[in-house]
Amino acid sequence: MKLKIVSRSGNQVCELDVAGADETVSEMKKQLHQVKKKLYPSRQRLTLPLKAGETRATALENGAKLSDYGLGDGSVLQLKDLGPQVGYATVFFWEYFGPLIVYPLFYFFPKVFYPGMRSEAPRGHHLAQHLALYYWSFHYIKRILETFYVHKFGHDTMPVANLFRNSAYYWGFAAFVSYFINHPLYTPPRVEQTLVAFALAMVCQLCNFRCHLILSSLRKPGEKGYKIPRGFLFEYITCANYTMEVWGWVLFTIAVQALPAAIFGTVGTLQMTQWALQKHKRLRKIFDGKEGRPKYPRRWIMLPPLF
Incomplete structure (x- = not known):
């Protein structure tokens, strides 16, 4: 033929x-x-x-x-x-590996990045700076492990240009956020504010992980097509994983009380909002309740009660 x-x-x-x-x-x-x-x-x-x-x-x-x-x-x-194409897992690994390495540099090597300023600031790090490092590292270690052991990708590859674009975003913001949070003249918020915010942020991380496990279980190996996510927060929100991700960074910002963290969180939220709108629209179109197809249930898109 x-x-x-x-x-x-x-x-x-x-x-x-x-x-x-x-x-x-x-x-x-x-x-x-x-x-x-x-x-x-x-x-x-x-x-x-x-x-x-x-x-x-x-x-x-x-x-x-x-x-x-x-x-x-x-x-x-x-x-x-x-x-030219590159595997999704490869792109995700490098874009997450960067922040895991870049952020601690400003924490561990202040003499390199803040020359001549240590004498003008208190010695050592504040509690907020310690916890910010731990939280940041946990988040990106979690993302790398999810990439290889949890996520199931709908496509095998993406354009190689995405590797450089995505890495520039994550690596650049890691340096931007870390530079200011680990600055010798950084002024932390109240200890109680830091502890409560980071504790709640960790809850968001665990909820986000739970959402990823649910999404991973939707499609069996070799299976094609879309399914309606169900269970846990997905009973109320289409992109519950994004919801927990956003709240995690909101709480991170509250915990460290730093404008660069707020900027990073805002940019990420805008991007996730775009993805959430597209996914919600796609699921409603596929599951329209016609010709035997189930009807997509009424849910918030990403951030109740805003939208």
Whole structure:
């Protein structure tokens, strides 16, 4: 069975001679890679040609068979080169590993980052600075462990440019926040405020972990599609994991009472808000209660009672 592979502009890329319609998309991509060495499978995005009335082409999923898309001898597929790719776990590891290393530098090496200022400030660190280091380190160690042992990614790879962009965000903010919190002239809030805020922040971390376990259990290995998250905070909030993440950083800011921490938390909240809106909209669209599909329950999106 012959398949014609064309670019998005319509130019022919190659012609593949596949075994038959029972062959999977993954196998076909490997065969295409043999013909076009540059286009390894994760770099390929294959879609059906647009039909009349369609605004978005149907993308072929790796585990599906060619017959699932009605492909036969002489069928045409459009190819998009996604560019150099890198694994999700790799990106997550490096973007989380950076803050784990960068933040402690300002805590342990004040003479390097604050030359000539130690003589003007009290010796040692305040309790808030100690606890901030512990909390920050715990958070990113947790994230790294979740990356390898909890999270299940819907996609195997992402553009390699994301590795540098995401790392710049996390590493840069780690330096920004740590520089001011560990500054020799840093003035901490009341001890009671610090202790209560960090205690509540740790509760948020544990709740966030619980949410991630629930999300991880939704999809079995090799299973495709979306499911409605249920249980714990997901009974009330679509993106309960983001809710706990946001509250964790709000409490971190209260515990250290530092503007850079508030800026970091605000930027992160804005990004999570965008993701939460997209996810909520997608779930409501998929689970519309029609043709036997369940109807998505009424829930807050991320931050009750705000939205």
